[in-house]
Amino acid sequence: MALYNNYPKIKIMDNNLLTEKMFKNIIYTIGLLLVAFLVFGTIVKIHDTYLAFRYSVYPNKSITVNGESKIKATPDVAYLNFTYQANGADKVKLDKDANASLNDFKSFLETQGIDKEDISLSQKSTNPTQYDSSGMTPTNYQLTELMTAELKGAQGMSQKVKTIADEAKKRDLMTGNNSDSPGLGCLGFENFSESLKSAWPDAIKDAQKKASELSAASGLSLGKIVTVSDNSYNQSSYGGGYGVSCSSDQAIDEEATIKPQELTANLSVTFEVK
Numbered sequence: 001m002a003l004y005n006n007y008p009k010i011k012i013m014d015n016n017l018l019t020e021k022m023f024k025n026i027i028y029t030i031g032l033l034l035v036a037f038l039v040f041g042t043i044v045k046i047h048d049t050y051l052a053f054r055y056s057v058y059p060n061k062s063i064t065v066n067g068e069s070k071i072k073a074t075p076d077v078a079y080l081n082f083t084y085q086a087n088g089a090d091k092v093k094l095d096k097d098a099n100a101s102l103n104d105f106k107s108f109l110e111t112q113g114i115d116k117e118d119i120s121l122s123q124k125s126t127n128p129t130q131y132d133s134s135g136m137t138p139t140n141y142q143l144t145e146l147m148t149a150e151l152k153g154a155q156g157m158s159q160k161v162k163t164i165a166d167e168a169k170k171r172d173l174m175t176g177n178n179s180d181s182p183g184l185g186c187l188g189f190e191n192f193s194e195s196l197k198s199a200w201p202d203a204i205k206d207a208q209k210k211a212s213e214l215s216a217a218s219g220l221s222l223g224k225i226v227t228v229s230d231n232s233y234n235q236s237s238y239g240g241g242y243g244v245s246c247s248s249d250q251a252i253d254e255e256a257t258i259k260p261q262e263l264t265a266n267l268s269v270t271f272e273v274k
Helices: 015-054 091-111 157-170 192-217
Strands: 062-073 077-088 119-131 138-152 185-188 222-230 261-273
Touching (some): 077 091, 077 157, 091 119, 091 138, 091 157, 192 261
Antiparallel strands (some): 062 261
């Protein structure tokens, strides 16, 4: 009996405690697997999104056509050209007088709602027009300088253009970008794409009709739209170093009539075909 008591006693774990520990281990393992799965899925999704963004995925069969639509829109920018010209024997005085006259006219334009950033001077030149008896020394010069101004906003534009043109005449400024091209200026659009937005739905319908007819003739059926791009030619006018020039229908007439202009939307549309 004493010999038996000398053996080390073995502690037997309670079955309930063992079961609870195993359950916790299983839950912990499942949790780790779920987290790993979610992380892997997120990485895959980000990778796929990156590829889709960088590389356009086209269907195996597609057709691309152009769709057009025309609308009438009222111009909201008037590009005005003025030319200062003076003659004299003193080049320095000519230059000084030109600066004073044009700066004064710029101040007037600002009172008519034209920002100073939208008024520019360019193409200043001083050329001899007469010489002395030797034919070598100039005795008279002609100074010419161009001013371009952008009047923005359709409301009240006609009256403002008239007021500005009348004031220019009082100051002996020629309207136009030179004496050979008289005229008040050109009408245009501050945001050409924005002006065309209302024509886009009909342009897409026109493209869809063309694509449907072409695919049917090929024995195919038309699917969904894959891509759309705007190929519209910017029909607006812009000022530049030589002033602004435009077609006759964009030119401002003597009455400064602001008439709606016809604009054409041209969209390139790619469709899936099956």
